[in-house]
Amino acid sequence: MNQNYIKNEFMPTSSLVSNVAYITDYYKEFRYKQLLTDSRKLAIPHDTIFFAIKGQRQDGHNFIKSLYKKGVRCFIIEDKEAALRHFNEEELLIVQDAQFLLVKNSIRALQELAAHHRKQFKLPVIGITGSNGKTIIKEWLSQLLSDSFQIIKSPKSYNSQIGVPLSVWELSEEHTLAIFEAGISQPNEMEYLEPIIQPNIGIFTNLGSAHDDGFENRIEKATEKAKLFEHCKFLISRDIYSAVNTAILYLKERKGDPHFFGWTTQDVAIYPSAVDMRYLDPNVGGVNVGLYDPHTDKKLNFYLPFSNPAHVENCLHCIVTMLLFEYKEKEIQEKINKLKAVEMRLELKQGLFNCSLIDDTYNNDFAGLNVALDFLLQQSNKPKRTVILSDMPEENQKGLYEKIFQLCAKKGVERVIAVGENIKRTLIPDTETLIDTQFFATTEDFLSDFADGEIRFGNEAILIKGARRFEFEKIVDALELKVHGTKLEINLNNLAHNLDYFRSLISPRTRVMAMVKAFGYGSGTNFEIAHLLQYHRVDYLAVAYVDEGIALRNEGIRTPIMVMNPSVDSFEKMFVHNLEPEIYSVATLKRYAEYAKEKTYELNLADFGADVKDVFKIHLKLDTGMNRLGFATNDLPVLLGLIQSVGESLEVASVFTHLAAADDGEMDDFSRQQIKEFEEWAAELEQQLGYSFLRHAVNSAGIIRFKNAHFEMVRLGLGLYGVDSSKKAQEHLLPISSLKATISQIKVVHPSDSVGYSRKGRVERISKIATIAIGYADGYDRRFGNGVGKVYLHGELAPTIGNICMDMCMVDVTDIEEAKEGDEVIIFGEYPTVTDLANTIDTIPYEILTNVSERVKRIFYAD
Structure with a gap:
């Protein structure tokens, strides 16, 4: 390919600073220039600069041609050959009107450009970091200060190496206050974000376990986060986090002491400039807080309309920030009264x-x-x-x-x-x-x-x-x-996280087949899950029955779909809707081969000609020891004969097997034997057929435990939904589902009374019994009755009492003083987990998830 004609369009230097200086100078006349890193989010092509970023799963250079066709004309690239490899000779002559600017690292160029943009403005900038609460505090401050300032803030939780520069780029002359959040997951990341945000007021929320595995210890993590505040005039934090305190001392020793304007519950002599919290007392629906402000020598009293400790702490950060801006006590209280818990999704x-x-x-x-x-x-x-x-x-x-x-x-x-x-x-x-x-x-x-x-x-x-x-x-x-008040909340962000985790365990060349059978493992109608998986470019979806596949096609799903249990009378439907059957027996293959030959003949009569090649794709299941479905070794000659009898219109898309005990370490020898037998058989099939196909053998547990058996594709099922049956990687997965119900009524029950059918529920003291709106018709198994099951509310577990009813059940809330009618209770979620419930009644998480009734309302959400 001749690239000489555009060589002058590339920066002749490899200096990142020079490149960024060139970019900022060249485009300074474009006041509303759009910065784009995700080709799917293109909005205004002629006003866009696309940064081609090489990620773990995607290479932005692969999307340059399609973006050019849509009207984008400016590209920041880090690989010249990759940027042009999708253009042929004729197309290269056409793209001469585009600008390709070569830099060492596209992310760093994006960051440098945003930092350059930030330097053009003089205004108060609040930078927020910490393990939790960043987005809530940012949104609340925006509400509290909005009538005094023209505010720009990070959208949602845009706090990453890419999200921060995209947020800061929106800063303009009309803004009088900026609020940006910054998050890091490993050392040396904050040093890139601090010059972009350049905060003069810092808020360090807290320090938790998030991203602990990226640092040697909490001290290192806190110190890295504190780098955001190296040039801050004021720093707002709380006193009780020892690692945070160490980080603040680091700032004092390295850069001089920022004015600590935080709040403390400890000896004010240690924190003389901090707002002293004198008391924190529960009140109806919230808490009363007493503060002493040493800067004004005034005692302050506030009512916070929150009882959740995290909300209280976040709100105190906001109050102290408002005191820094010299708001009066009465005005702060009026604004706090209007705050509502922010739904960040x-x-x-x-x-x-x-x-x-x-x-x-x-x-x-x-x-x-x-x-x-x-x-x-x-x-x-x-x-x-x-x-x-x-x-x-x-x-x-x-x-x-x-x-x-x-x-x-x-x-x-x-x-x-x-x-x-x-x-x-x-x-x-x-x-x-x-x-x-x-x-x-x-x-x-x-x-x-x-x-x-x-x-x-x-x-x-x-x-x-x-x-x-x-x-x-x-x-x-x-x-x-x-619909029915009981609800199952599905966190699509967590599902995407789990997908990314499993992708991190496999080669970039290894494909992913995602299982969306069984009502999306209980999560929903399959549609929302399938749309998300398609958006994240999984390679295959798998459903149990043809009707499920047709429903997905009708809902706009274009990803290849394998049907695991095709029936003979459904072959025509599969052809019409471009579905690919799993073939597991000689009888089924024989009938499908006959159908494929007849259909090929019809297509040829219709003058489709060469278009019928590889029209019928099948997936062959080999039984290597599961003894459920699949071809046996002695089926091989007949199998090959039937396939070859159809001709080129029938293609084996994949060959696979199912490990019987991938999650059980005691059965590893058997699993290895299955893998060995599968490899040998697949190799023989490939030789006899004369072409290659995808091989897949491992499920979620197998992905984790048998890395040598990933082959060309893996099947991701239960792990995608947040459960690791092998118990090797559970800490890396996030639950995607939370089953919740509400308290319909609370009654006082005496020892002489009974609760529920057959008078099974008995108390030994005067007790408060709450009836909640979930029963076995909703999927809450009867085995959870009579104290076996426990639901979570107000930070406590409440045991069931009496039998589980069809539409409701009863729990003992005697020891939970805060419990009241209308309260939400958690059946499973982050705690207790699906696995916790499964262990309680000696079953498996699959059963708990798939038992959730279709009448339970599903709510899908994402940040």
Whole structure:
């Protein structure tokens, strides 16, 4: 390939600083230049710089050609050959109007560019780090300070090596306060983030176990995090974290002591500049807090409308920050009263009229809208996309709503329902975008028209995103399908985390088949899980039956799908919907071969010609010791004959086996024998067929325990859903499901009374018995009755009492004083876990997960 003609478009130097200086100088006239690192999130091509980043799973250079075709003309690259390898000679002549800027490291170039941008502004900048609470504190401070400042903040939890520069890049002259969060997972990362944020006020939230494995100890982790505050004038933290204190001492010794404006529960002589917390007393629905501010020599009293210790601590960080900004006690209290617990997630809910609702009602900003629209794009199971959007009071209004409308158009939104005076006055639809737009001055106006039937919805994905004062939760309530109150929450972020963990264990060349059978292992209708897996580019999906595969195809899933239990009468359906059968017996293969030959003949008569090659893909299952389904050794001659009789239209896509005891160390010799037999048989098949195919043998436990058996593909099932049956890697996985119910009623029961059917429940003292809305019809097994099962609420476990009923059960909450009617209880989740419940009744996590009834409402959410 001749590349000489574009050599001058590349920077002649390998100096990163020179490259970044060139970039900032060359593009300084583009005030709203978009920085893009994920090709799927392209919004405005002509206004975009794409940073081609080489990641563990994806190489950004592979997407340059497609982005060019979409209109992008500026590319920051770190590999010249990789950037051009997808263009042929003729295409290279066409791309001469593009700019390719070569740098050592695209991420570092992105960071340097953002740091250069940050230096152009003089304003108070709050930098937040710590193990927990960063995003909550950032969002609360934004609410508390919004009427005094024009605020820019990180969207959601954009706190990574890439997220931070993308956040800071949005900083403009109109902003008077910035709030950015920074997270790290290993040493030497914060030194890149600090110059980008350049905070002059720091908040160190706390130090927990997150990312412990990336550091030698907590002291090292705290010290690394503290590097964010090396140039801060003020530092806000709490006194009780010894590792944090060590990090603060490090700052004092290395850079001079930042003014410690934190809060303390210890001896004020040790922290003379800290706000002293004199008392913390529970109150109805919250706590009373007494503080002494040494800077003003005043005693302060606040009521915090939270009882959760984490919320209380986060709120105290916010109060101390407001004291630093010289807010008065009365004003702080008035603002705290309006705070609500922030739901840091996008929730996917089932709506009326066959609609999907994306609930993002806790705030509204432009950067967050971009994130939410990306989530909306994943809902390809609905033919229409709608956005219900409020004013953005915290954003610079100049040109804002025109940008919003243009972004919605680029993201494929077909309908915008706009609520608010500003958006109604300034958003002028571009008729060429063909977006249907309706305007309402208030939320009440919209709800009134909806109730009167003047606004209609049907079979669409609806993003509901509004600033808190617009109370869009009322719109969600009006549009949400009301079903059984018990709910199963599915955390899509955790599922993506688990997928990434297992991918980290395999070669980049090894493919992943994800199991979405059995109602998504109990998690849902398969659709949401499948859409996420398709978005993260898994190579195959596997379902149990043909109807499941057809449903996924009807919902927009394009990923190859293997059907594990195909029936003979379903062959035509599989052909129509491009599904690939698992073939495990001579009888089934014989019938499928006959069908393939007949269908090939029909296609040839229809003059399809060469298009019928490899039309029929099959997956052969070999039985190496499971003795369930699969071909035996003596089936090989017949198997080969049947395949070869069809000709080129029939292709073996994969050959696989199932290990009988991949999670059991005592059976490793048997597993190794299975693997050895599988390799030998697969090699013989490959030789006889004359072509290669994918081989797969290991499930989730096998991925962890048998790295020599990953072959060309692995099958990921239970591990994807957060459970490691081998118990080797459970600490690396996150639970994706939380089953929750509510307390319907609490009664006082005396020792002479009984509880439940057959009077099985008995008490030995005057007791408080709570009835919760979950029973065996919801999947809560009857074996959990009579004290065997325990539910979690207010930080305590409450045992069941009496038999489990069909729709409800009873628990003893005598020792949980805070328990009240309407409280949410956790059946399983982070604690107790699915494995905990399985061990209690001597079963396996699979049974607990898949037993959750379809009548239980599923709520899917993601950050």
